[in-house]
Amino acid sequence: MKLIIHRGTNEIGGSCVEFSNGRKRVVFDVGLPLNAIDEDLDISCYKPNISGLFGEENGVAAVFISHAHPDHYGLLSLINKNIPVYMSKASAILLKKIAPLLGKENYADLSIKEISDGEEVRIDDFSVRAYEVDHSAATAMAFEISEENKRILYSGDIRFHGRRAWRSRKLMSNIASPDYLLLEGSTLGRENQEQLTEYDIEKRLTEFFAEPKLSLIVFSTQNIDRFVSVYKACVRQNKILVLDPYSCAILENLREISAHLPQFDWNNIRVYFAGNSITRKLAENGDLYRYKTAKVTFDEIMAKSENYVVKANFTIAEKLFEKLGADNMRLIYSLWSGYLDKPGFWHDLRNKLICIHTSGHAGIKDLQDFVKVVRPKHIIPIHTACKNKYADLFDADVVVLDDNEEAEL
Numbered sequence: 001m002k003l004i005i006h007r008g009t010n011e012i013g014g015s016c017v018e019f020s021n022g023r024k025r026v027v028f029d030v031g032l033p034l035n036a037i038d039e040d041l042d043i044s045c046y047k048p049n050i051s052g053l054f055g056e057e058n059g060v061a062a063v064f065i066s067h068a069h070p071d072h073y074g075l076l077s078l079i080n081k082n083i084p085v086y087m088s089k090a091s092a093i094l095l096k097k098i099a100p101l102l103g104k105e106n107y108a109d110l111s112i113k114e115i116s117d118g119e120e121v122r123i124d125d126f127s128v129r130a131y132e133v134d135h136s137a138a139t140a141m142a143f144e145i146s147e148e149n150k151r152i153l154y155s156g157d158i159r160f161h162g163r164r165a166w167r168s169r170k171l172m173s174n175i176a177s178p179d180y181l182l183l184e185g186s187t188l189g190r191e192n193q194e195q196l197t198e199y200d201i202e203k204r205l206t207e208f209f210a211e212p213k214l215s216l217i218v219f220s221t222q223n224i225d226r227f228v229s230v231y232k233a234c235v236r237q238n239k240i241l242v243l244d245p246y247s248c249a250i251l252e253n254l255r256e257i258s259a260h261l262p263q264f265d266w267n268n269i270r271v272y273f274a275g276n277s278i279t280r281k282l283a284e285n286g287d288l289y290r291y292k293t294a295k296v297t298f299d300e301i302m303a304k305s306e307n308y309v310v311k312a313n314f315t316i317a318e319k320l321f322e323k324l325g326a327d328n329m330r331l332i333y334s335l336w337s338g339y340l341d342k343p344g345f346w347h348d349l350r351n352k353l354i355c356i357h358t359s360g361h362a363g364i365k366d367l368q369d370f371v372k373v374v375r376p377k378h379i380i381p382i383h384t385a386c387k388n389k390y391a392d393l394f395d396a397d398v399v400v401l402d403d404n405e406e407a408e409l
């Protein structure tokens with residue numbers, strides 16, 4: 001079996017992995033590089049050179065997507081529409097229902113097939129089994145690929161400190177000694193960062209929300225773990241969480257995978273109708289109308305501002321700064337700190353932000369424990385900027401590849 005990592009041997013993001021047995025080819029993730037996400041670029045210039053994936057001919061037997069982060073699926077709208085694309089139900093919902101709210105890419109005409117934890121798909125002599133893992137995306141997956149007498153585990157993005165850490169541990173106990181482990185290493189090189197659990201985040205937020213001040217918090221509702229932490233901290237302090245219609249749409253659509261997920265019509269949640277293109281799209285398709293029952297106006301928030309925790313979006317943040325002033329509220333930043341390097345309105349307030357965040361990726365100690373239990377014969381670094389550190393960190397033979405290098409497994 002041949003392996004080509006088209007992108008990801010030397011960077012975090014843009015992952016794209018191809019396996020071939022001479023008859024069939026199977027691709028795992030078709031991501032955009034991190035620096036291309038959210039830029040108004042023609043994404044086709046990032047297409048990896050995989051014959052039959054993007055063209056009219058049908059050379060790739062299947063594509064598997066580990067999770068709905070654009071650095072893993074960002075080029076999917078360009079692929080041949082006849083190729084079956086396997087992903088979790090949550091990923092399929094986010095791509096079909098939520099991604100169109102954000103941009104111009106369309107995923108509705110793809111041949112998406114849902115795959116669940118433990119399920120196996122056979123593609124010619126390939127067998128691919130999906131395992132749900134803990135990550136900052138809803139229902140992320142690792143894949144075990146078997147072909148003849150070789151077994152490979154592709155970790156996707158994985159961690160062991162979120163609300164679904166038990167999923168990653170279950171994978172750890174179910175996989176014994178694969179021939180190769182394609183292991184993500186996003187946190188290598190960030191060794192000094194504090195490793196908090198999602199429960200620590202909830203606790204810290206609870207402490208901050210105790211203050212009689214409005215809190216403005218920047219987070220991604222697609223990171224369901226984080227949303228739940230924010231919501232639970234609000235409930236503990238009897239604060240009202242103000243969401244935007246976009247967040248309501250995410251939660252409503254993901255109700256299919258969890259009936260326990262808080263919704264716009266729950267106690268302690270209100271909706272501020274931020275004026276932006278997403279709100280307009282939701283108004284056009286009729287969804288916005290439903291959120292009216294939970295609507296809160298800016299004046300209502302101002303009248304009792306100390307009762308509210310507001311999810312930041314550009315419209316409401318600007319109005320709050322104008323009316324209250326940045327010094328009279330708590331500004332909480334709950335995303336990867338690297339985004340702050342991009343110029344934007346948070347940039348000016350950088351020294352006023354309280355960062356409360358934990359990574360979507362496993363720390364080194366957890367990765368080492370994972371390797372110890374799984375005992376792969378070889379490790380291949382992926383999704384890392386530090387591939388040359390693997391040999392010192394892990395107790396297994398490390399095969400370092402370059403992008404587009406063909407390796408015989």
Ligand SMILES: [Zn+2]
Nearest residue numbers: 069137157360
């Ligand atoms: Zn990810």
